[in-house]
Amino acid sequence: MINIDLQKSLKANGPAMDLDIKLTISQGEFITLFGPSGSGKTSTLRMISGLLTPDKGHLSVNGEQWFDASFGKNVSPGRRKLGYLFQDYSLFPNMTVKENIAFALKNAKDKAYLMELLESMGLLHLQDTLPKHLSGGQQQRVALARALALKPDILLLDEPLSALDPSMREKLQEYILAIHRKYALTTILVSHDAGEIIKLSDRIIELDHGKVLRQCTPKEFFGTGLTSAKFQFQGEIMDILEDDVVHIVHVKTGNDLVKVVCDMDETKELGVGDKVLVGSKAFNPLIKKL
Incomplete structure (x- = not known):
């Protein structure tokens, strides 16, 4: 102890x-x-x-x-x-x-x-x-x-x-x-x-x-939902683009750039340079700021 x-x-x-x-x-x-x-x-x-x-x-x-x-x-x-x-x-x-x-x-x-x-x-x-x-x-x-x-x-x-x-x-x-x-x-x-x-x-x-x-x-x-996801990775947000009623979040992980489709409410507290944890559960993308 x-x-x-x-x-x-x-x-x-x-x-x-x-x-x-x-x-x-x-x-x-x-x-x-x-x-x-x-x-x-x-x-x-x-x-x-x-x-x-x-x-x-x-x-x-x-x-x-x-x-x-x-x-x-x-x-x-x-x-x-x-x-x-x-x-x-x-x-x-x-x-x-x-x-x-x-x-x-x-x-x-x-x-x-x-x-x-x-x-x-x-x-x-x-x-x-x-x-x-x-x-x-x-x-x-x-x-x-x-x-x-x-x-x-x-x-x-x-x-x-x-x-x-x-x-x-x-x-x-x-x-x-x-x-x-x-x-x-x-x-x-x-x-x-x-x-x-x-x-x-x-x-x-x-x-x-x-x-x-x-x-x-x-x-x-x-977050319980994200850590129980079958697939997850950590990365850095490089860009957030608006596409109709959703946002496309560009996340750099290693040498790869991954595009994550998010509801606009999910990205309210996210910005370029933020470290995030990204996961997928039941085919739904999940993203959480670290």
């Missing part, structure tokens, strides 16, 4: 924001932090990891206090039992796959666990390869294995798949879900991808201006 009650005043290049995060996360739960850029998602992960020191509040994990401003307690990042996976793989370029993972092992002699990670991540045949010879997806698997080398209770994922192509992204989602279940992790993901969130998460936490706006299941968040 993770109990979070943390406050932090953030002052970056833009306007100041007061981060005030109150959350309870069950052991073994997979949650996603969702919200616009600058809403406090990454800062929340950094406070949990110890890389960002809160101004006030407390953080406890499985009954152990990691941070308590009242008593001046702040467990160092290296003593927090968690793995952190960033967008940037940050692999050591002069180390092989095996050496990159072994570097993070708590017990350097734990060869059995090292081999288990290589096998779990499908990296056995690449164990002696340098990062420069790996694809983006392979590098991300190495980074994930390295995060798991610490045998963490908590796995923090900050949009780790955003730079990958759709096919590789889907494969890595499968890896992450399998690893989450195999090692009984509590996983906290930052993502803007509706399909990814629906596929992976037990619960979605929406943040806005540093506050928790709402918490619910992905199905409730994105």
